Amino acid sequence: MQRLKIPGVDGPDDLAARLDSCGYLADDGLATAAYLAVRMGRPLFLEGEAGVGKTALAQALAQVLDAPLIRLQCYEGLDAAQALYDWDFPRQLLHLRAAEAAGVHDVEAIERDLYDRRFLVARPLLQALETSPSVLLVDEIDRADDEFEAFLLEVLSDFTISVPELGTVRATTPPLVVLTSNRTREVHDALKRRCLYHWLEHPGFDREVAIIRRRLPEASEKLAADVARAAQALRGQGLLKPPGVAESLDWAEALLALGADELDPDRAARTLGAVLKYREDQERVRAAGLQVLVP
Amino acid sequence: MSSPTAGPTAPRAPLAPLAPTAPTALLARLVGFARALRAAGVDAGPDRVQAMVAALAELDLAREHDVYWAGRLTLCAGPDDLPRYDRVFAGWFGGERPDPLRRVPVVRIPREVAVPGGDDARADPGDPSTAATASPQEVLRHRDVSALNAAERAELNRLLALLAAPAPLRSSRRLRPDARGPLDPRRTVREMLERGGEPARLRRHRRSQRSRRMVLLLDVSGSMAPYADTLLRFAHACVRQRPRTEVFTVGTRLTRITRELAARDADAALAAVSATVPDWSGGTRLGGELKAFLDRYGQRGTARGAVVVLASDGWERGDPALLAEQMARLHRLAHRVVWVNPHKAREGYRPLTAGMAAALPHVDDFVSGHSLAALERLTALVSQGGVRRA
Numbered sequence: 001m002q003r004l005k006i007p008g009v010d011g012p013d014d015l016a017a018r019l020d021s022c023g024y025l026a027d028d029g030l031a032t033a034a035y036l037a038v039r040m041g042r043p044l045f046l047e048g049e050a051g052v053g054k055t056a057l058a059q060a061l062a063q064v065l066d067a068p069l070i071r072l073q074c075y076e077g078l079d080a081a082q083a084l085y086d087w088d089f090p091r092q093l094l095h096l097r098a099a100e101a102a103g104v105h106d107v108e109a110i111e112r113d114l115y116d117r118r119f120l121v122a123r124p125l126l127q128a129l130e131t132s133p134s135v136l137l138v139d140e141i142d143r144a145d146d147e148f149e150a151f152l153l154e155v156l157s158d159f160t161i162s163v164p165e166l167g168t169v170r171a172t173t174p175p176l177v178v179l180t181s182n183r184t185r186e187v188h189d190a191l192k193r194r195c196l197y198h199w200l201e202h203p204g205f206d207r208e209v210a211i212i213r214r215r216l217p218e219a220s221e222k223l224a225a226d227v228a229r230a231a232q233a234l235r236g237q238g239l240l241k242p243p244g245v246a247e248s249l250d251w252a253e254a255l256l257a258l259g260a261d262e263l264d265p266d267r268a269a270r271t272l273g274a275v276l277k278y279r280e281d282q283e284r285v286r287a288a289g290l291q292v293l294v295p
Numbered sequence: 296m297s298s299p300t301a302g303p304t305a306p307r308a309p310l311a312p313l314a315p316t317a318p319t320a321l322l323a324r325l326v327g328f329a330r331a332l333r334a335a336g337v338d339a340g341p342d343r344v345q346a347m348v349a350a351l352a353e354l355d356l357a358r359e360h361d362v363y364w365a366g367r368l369t370l371c372a373g374p375d376d377l378p379r380y381d382r383v384f385a386g387w388f389g390g391e392r393p394d395p396l397r398r399v400p401v402v403r404i405p406r407e408v409a410v411p412g413g414d415d416a417r418a419d420p421g422d423p424s425t426a427a428t429a430s431p432q433e434v435l436r437h438r439d440v441s442a443l444n445a446a447e448r449a450e451l452n453r454l455l456a457l458l459a460a461p462a463p464l465r466s467s468r469r470l471r472p473d474a475r476g477p478l479d480p481r482r483t484v485r486e487m488l489e490r491g492g493e494p495a496r497l498r499r500h501r502r503s504q505r506s507r508r509m510v511l512l513l514d515v516s517g518s519m520a521p522y523a524d525t526l527l528r529f530a531h532a533c534v535r536q537r538p539r540t541e542v543f544t545v546g547t548r549l550t551r552i553t554r555e556l557a558a559r560d561a562d563a564a565l566a567a568v569s570a571t572v573p574d575w576s577g578g579t580r581l582g583g584e585l586k587a588f589l590d591r592y593g594q595r596g597t598a599r600g601a602v603v604v605l606a607s608d609g610w611e612r613g614d615p616a617l618l619a620e621q622m623a624r625l626h627r628l629a630h631r632v633v634w635v636n637p638h639k640a641r642e643g644y645r646p647l648t649a650g651m652a653a654a655l656p657h658v659d660d661f662v663s664g665h666s667l668a669a670l671e672r673l674t675a676l677v678s679q680g681g682v683r684r685a
Contacts, residue, residue: 011355012354012364029368032354032368033364033368036350036353036354036365036368040349042346047374076467077468077469079469086481087485089484089485090484092488093487093488093492096488096491096492100492142596145469183374183592183595184595185597186373189372192372193343196369197368197373198368199371199373199374199377238586238590240594240624241594
């Protein structure tokens, strides 16, 4: 098996610069994590609050690697037929009927045809092995049941999938795997041990301003700074759902749509739903007065 | 919330660079570092150390920053590990001495084992409850656990470990083959294919049942101290028997102890717990603790649809309004909220403490849990957790 390579990237700093040019601002820790994931061929296990940019990192990495992003969204009840591959039974049946109607009598040939690759529906994990290079995003692994984890572990350890009727599918270059978790339950140690573990924090003020400016070039420096400052203040208030970067971006976008070039109490009140998604949180912030959020 | 720090703490005197050292000396230093980490409670096994060495090979050894990240990415496995890692890293590579982390275990671990039904289980002949005709075991089942002597306690612990109850069930998203239920197109068509395309028997499937998550929040403050040992053993039995159980202690600091309780032997598990929990027999800030639980675990999913059992006497030192607010939040998330208050069994008990009064409107069941029989009733109650409020 070959390792993934990114031409012209010789260290975490280079990778950070490349991610930067794709619109993703990574700090040192995250850049080092992503660099090691590429170089060591290990999956990257990302945890952190919702909306800190876990999924966005996978998208940016796909852009840097110039590879397709294949996403597997996990949910309870996810099984092999939905994650790996499935035979297209109705089409096989049609094929069988057609062969009969055409008067084909070579039983062996029909049987061989029936389990041909074209009747195999590739689901995300098989797709990722067949496409190289590729970035595989296994999103919210904590939502899948623990049986699925064991099965994912098997695929991630040697990057092969065996289909009994067809043979073994092996990745020529293993995909870059990014797993995310929201910690609704503890993911099994055996899976974590295969991975590089990184905990994503909310960005600091300067980085958040830079992220807003990068994602929304139309936003003025003042608006970006106001929104970032307010978001940072909201995070310190012990809300039910403190806003993530995704929320501050939504908020800035909403303010932009109203033609704002700075944050004022009136517009903040009207757009509060973009940043706070709980009634209790909104009431609490309103009761404390929106003036405190505005410099 | 214990926030994991973002990077190496403020600039320090430059550490002795790792680069010029001989490879074996370097390796010895890293292995020593991993040992220090393990002593601090981070599960940094040999395979993780190997991963760190592999990571360092890709990075610049002379940069403290790179060494820090190579270790953090490979040796840590959760946000709780990060502050420990930072502390040990500062100690090992920065010359600072880490604070001692280990605490002296305070949980009682009985040495002798009582003979079941033996004479020594009937300890206090003056006790009116033992004078009746009931067997010693039967009497023990109904005695308040805070009033037991060592031998009775050992017998109680043995019975506690046997306490079994089926987990509450809920409907799963996963479909299972079944004789009745909606049509299963995939299996039906596959069966037709096996018969050369001839129509076959219709296959059906239906949703399977899954055990519901159970969450135990145990108050380990001073006023609950007489019951802490028993409740922890009860939690141990739950964790051993139901795979989807999560246990936390509350007091002045929220601590997750599910992992410690997973040990097979109850005494070993309790010793591990007492080494982990930092706030034995302290005060209670239940509202704040509950908020910490809901922020860090509950709202993300741990409490969603779960049966939550809260064991506390409701002696709240913090603001009862906060407790009421957080209990309402918990009640909205959980399938069922059960409050266990050992003092409830006392004669003339009325839930008058401010905390208890604030919490009760948001509780589905209010039980005592002060004796083995009461704990048995609790497990029975929790097992049929799927019946009400489905």
